[in-house]
Amino acid sequence: MPRQVDHEARRRHIAAAVWRLAASGGLEDATIRRVAAEAGVPARQLQYYFGTREDLLLGALELLNRDGEAEARERVAALGQEPEPRDVLRSVLLEFLPLDESRRQRHLVHMAYFVRFMTEDALRDRIRDAPPELEDLIAMLLPEGRRDEADFLLAGTTGLQGQMLLGQLRAERAIELIDRQLDRLFAPVD
Template sequence: MRDEIRDRCRVCAAPLAVAARGRPPLYCSRSCQARAYRRRAGERGGREAAVTPAGEPAAGGAGEGRRRQIAEAVWRIAAQRGLEAASMREVAAEAGVSLRVVQYHFGSKHGLLVSALHLLHEENDRRARARMAVLPDPADLRAVLGAVLNEFLPLDEQRRSALRVFVAYYVRSLTDPALAEVFLHASQPVEQLVAGLIAQAGAAPGTDPGREADLLVSGVTGLGMDVLHGRRTLADVRTTLDYHLDRILPAR
């Protein structure tokens, strides 16, 4: 029984290859080795938290910063060369860290891609809120609605890159259920936000804010992709967007 246990991976219990020389292996792969390291680090963190005085947060900023550094490398590769080029080794090289560091923080390529997409959502939401916070007149709901929709257009290098990354992820998500879950929010928060702004701003009689929100969000996303391809100009897209907003929110 002792030999049987020793010949299996300590993480996933998969059979281990017999070592030709030296000490026998403990893990079946680098991924399992990284998972074991993370597990031990978590246990150490729990013990340290138990003796941390109340009100003093445990140190975790360095780890989050490193995860962000690696995720940004994924974004750059996806924007420039597509998501297929974002191998663990390529991401490590782009981030300026070792492959072992990437494995330690994310475990596998799939875990890395899913986590990087979550972080991209958070980053874009943070930037969008910061831009809307400096609108000349936040009470102008038409202007706020336009600002929300503008986040889907490649108006600057950051939004252009983010849109390219999202397109790369979207294509991948069509055959990857885990990535699809990140896109397929049942609550549709953006559509709900747009619908609420339309309703508050005083839509034209007979207007269904929910239906109009679906059309606007889907339409402006597609128009943004057309701009990336060079099929349309930003000026043309903004004219189209103003046309629909004038139809939905007629001047009083």
């Protein structure tokens, strides 16, 4: 057997270049040649490790999501052994806001893929799984499991995400708005 290479690492290195380009100029900027230049590798290497451009964009998205979930899980775990439901919920929601460069880039890239999410079947399936379980989780963390409030809370958070990405909303204000909603939802019942 010949020389072995860490495929995962190479793919991640290339994917990171895709993310940077897609975040700054949309998917149309993520051409094979441009990505190769951004990653500092010959264009041929992208062919070898991903195949077609379509496969490259799909693979880059897959890695992005994997990284994002890992990061999110880490931050929730950092809350300690037996965290309050409210703190867990707050942490989950804040994961959707671009509060650091990592999250900002991730959400930006997601926006770049958005139109394709709706028209291309391969991508459609890839996101139709996650959301329901996420809304279940939020509903469970809420007192009395109020489903309507859980759904709107998540919708509101993603809405704030969009406003932040557009530079229309500062982080402090977004967090404040979420905390006010949490205040209300976790208020003692009269």
